[in-house]
Amino acid sequence: MQSHGGPAGVQAEFDLSLATPEDVVNRIALSRARANRRFRLIFGLTWLVLVGGLVLALWFIGKIDTAFIATWSPLILTAVPLTLFVSVASIILAVAFALVGALGRLSRNPIIYGIATLYVSIVRGTPLIVQIFFVYLALPQFGIVIDPIPSGILALGFNYGAYLTEIFRAGVEAIPRGQREAAAALGMQERDIMRRVILPQAIRIVTPAIGNDFISMTKDSALVSLVGIQEVFWNAQNAGNQTFRNFEALTIAAAIYWLMTIVLSLGQERLEKRMAESDVRV
């Protein structure tokens, strides 16, 4: 009864005897959980009202052609694998460019450093759309003719590679100096230090950034429709042009991209969480 101590006056004013510390801890946990559930419920409802309301409103105004959606959605959806393929191929190419680019940006050799820096500067200093057209339309003047899909992948990979180059470089520079010193003190040579000690840790650091860029890539891949790759956006535009139902067609395309990025973001969140919890990252 007297376990909480304190003067008798306090005991009289607040009935402390009823609550053991364990009770209080339990009650705090319960109320936290309840607040969390409430937050998530209201969040979900807000989205439902906003999105659902918008759809319903359009429906009631009669401005939305449901028959069109029913007919064309599946057709536009068939392009999702191509969009994903272009994105995956481009991000892989971008990572390859970035790895080489970052090593170049870290090189003490002025020629290699110069080439890598020029690459980053030109790519970051010109519009992506210009680069895409350049690969597809300008290179043929030099006898280099590349099919639409490879040229789209090449342009996207080249472009994203430059941005990732700087991220990779920062990743390498973020590895504490002690790691390099420890490897050097063992007697390891420069090449082994980079390959065995620095890069594996740097790649781990930049993995979330690669994920972010991949999500961006799925959206930017819409640009390659302009060189005739029949991916999601190309299909939607095609449908809209044929039927003069651009609103529906573009809405379908937007919805598809949105859903793709949501799914990818969830995947990335999970990946990041797993990496944060893994033994390796401490």
Added chain:
Amino acid sequence: MDNTVPVSADLHDPFAKPGALTPSGAEPIVRTVDLQKFYGSNHVLKGVTLEVYPRETICLIGKSGSGKSTLLRCINFLEEPTVGFIEVDGVRVASDPLRSRSRAHQEQIRQIRLRAQMVFQEFNLFPHMKVIDNLIEGPIRVKGQSRDQAIATAEKYLAKVGLAEKRDEYPGRLSGGQKQRVAIARALTMEPKVLLFDEPTSALDPTLVGEVINVMEELAHEGATMIVVTHEMAFAREAADRVYFIEGGQFVEAGPPEQVIESPKDPRTREFLARTFGKAHVPSADTDSAPTAPADEAARAAQIHLKSQWSPGGQGTTSYGPVDHRNEPD
């Protein structure tokens, strides 16, 4: 080899003498001759000549910024000395700061590093590798050992530091003391002639210092040749054959620990020890000439000493942390 310079007799370490365990007449296994190091215009080492004999344990003590860590890092060329040369187990390398990246010089440095392994204040284990992989990386990549051979050696030394059961753990799961013991095992697995310790307990939580010191004392008593930069006076007293006090980039005093720590002759050594032990330590030699540090200064120094033990946190700190010693010369 035009880098090989004969050691002139007058550059012998005036403080050096073969330790009790060394048969007289033995050659020093580590020798630095007139070592000088500049960081820009900052003269950090002002001509250090040191001779260490096989099976000796040498402790380098001094204030932070005195040059003791720089000296240690020069021995295995983590810092290229500006002038002077270094000899480890018969491999003699002159400093060559203008061509430090040349292939020939790098190969010489590699020969030194094969013989002198370092244990760092911040452990510097590879966080992406299991303990066992941390240990076999050097033997496989540097000594060209087979994996099986390297693993056998590694397991032996892991058991020696008492961490056999942590073989497949990642460093991030270990306490600071365990990390440092793994780091010691990593150095031992290279089977070097000399072990260099750079403040091996300074990043540890005070409760974890003991386990690392125990391993080091065991090594010292088994006759490993060790050069230890440390603030642990108890270790120096217990395990060192000779203690060197360094200040302003020069040796000020050297000798057996009972002489340097218990009855220092030089006023600078006395002042340093007084600060290290706080006011409780009364220099035993002629007190009248000893410059007693002002009380507040001594208190501040004691605090700094305490802080250096607590921060930057042995436990839970990882090599990923933002701790950056890049600009500290010591």
